[in-house]
Amino acid sequence: MVWRTQWCESYCPRCKKCEETHLHLFHCQHPQSQMLYRKALDDMLNWLTSQHIPDVLTLDLLNLITEWRQYGKISTESSLLSPPIQEQLRLGWHHLMEGRLSVSFTKYMQEYYEKRNIRKTSLSWTAGFISKLWAYLYWPEWTNRNEFVHKLNSEVSQTRRREEMEIEAQLLFKSEIRTNLLQKNQYLLDDPLTVIFELPDAQLQAWINQFRVAVIERNRIFIPENDQASSHLRTWLQSSLLATSKQRVGSN
Numbered sequence: 001m002v003w004r005t006q007w008c009e010s011y012c013p014r015c016k017k018c019e020e021t022h023l024h025l026f027h028c029q030h031p032q033s034q035m036l037y038r039k040a041l042d043d044m045l046n047w048l049t050s051q052h053i054p055d056v057l058t059l060d061l062l063n064l065i066t067e068w069r070q071y072g073k074i075s076t077e078s079s080l081l082s083p084p085i086q087e088q089l090r091l092g093w094h095h096l097m098e099g100r101l102s103v104s105f106t107k108y109m110q111e112y113y114e115k116r117n118i119r120k121t122s123l124s125w126t127a128g129f130i131s132k133l134w135a136y137l138y139w140p141e142w143t144n145r146n147e148f149v150h151k152l153n154s155e156v157s158q159t160r161r162r163e164e165m166e167i168e169a170q171l172l173f174k175s176e177i178r179t180n181l182l183q184k185n186q187y188l189l190d191d192p193l194t195v196i197f198e199l200p201d202a203q204l205q206a207w208i209n210q211f212r213v214a215v216i217e218r219n220r221i222f223i224p225e226n227d228q229a230s231s232h233l234r235t236w237l238q239s240s241l242l243a244t245s246k247q248r249v250g251s252n
């Protein structure tokens with residue numbers, strides 16, 4: 001509940017464990033994020049193996065993306081890795097994750113294609129790799145993260161609405177007006193406030209609406225037009241009437 005009413009936007013809406021930076025999308029350990037990552041890994045493997053690139057480069061890329069996602073850093077011995085990967089590690093692996101590849105990838109791939117007479121260009125490979133990073137790794141995570149944000153916002157607004165209803169129900173129930181409700185409306189006071197607070201949202205709102213109408217009916221009879229003491233009550237009644245009519249319009 002504390003979380004729902006005091007949600008801080010700087011925290012990840014999925015794992016809720018750390019401050020949400022743009023790179024956290026790649027590191028989030030929420031189960032849904034991990035599931036999306038496994039799918040992304042399969043998709044990326046399929047795409048890389050269709051690109052006629054060295055197997056060692058495919059393995060290095062997938063292993064290091066996974067290691068960086070899991071631990072936030074790369075601890076694998078650099079000398080064991082293919083040349084463009086080593087260069088990328090010197091520049092910073094997060095640059096690759098954000099689509100900024102070392103130029104050594106282009107050089108390495110061009111040489112590889114030419115040696116094997118593969119009719120592809122290294123530029124088309126790097127452009128394709130960057131677009132797949134976004135399509136497989138970034139976009140599904142971003143979409144999933146936004147679904148969590150919308151769900152949280154909805155929960156927060158529902159909680160606030162409930163709190164406002166309970167405050168109004170308490171004011172109505174404990175007000176002096178209750179003692180003068182018309183006989184036909186006395187049923188509104190049959191249950192104690194503790195029972196009224198247990199009502200689901202829709203029923204509580206209905207009870208409030210009925211109470212507002214009951215107050216209006218009571219005051220049509222009892223409040224003199226020029227009674228100064230009741231002027232604040234008239235203001236409240238007008239706002240209550242307005243709120244009730246808005247809710248009716250909203251529910252139609």
Ligand SMILES: [Zn+2]
Pocket residue numbers: 012013014015016017024027028029030
């Ligand atoms: Zn997270």
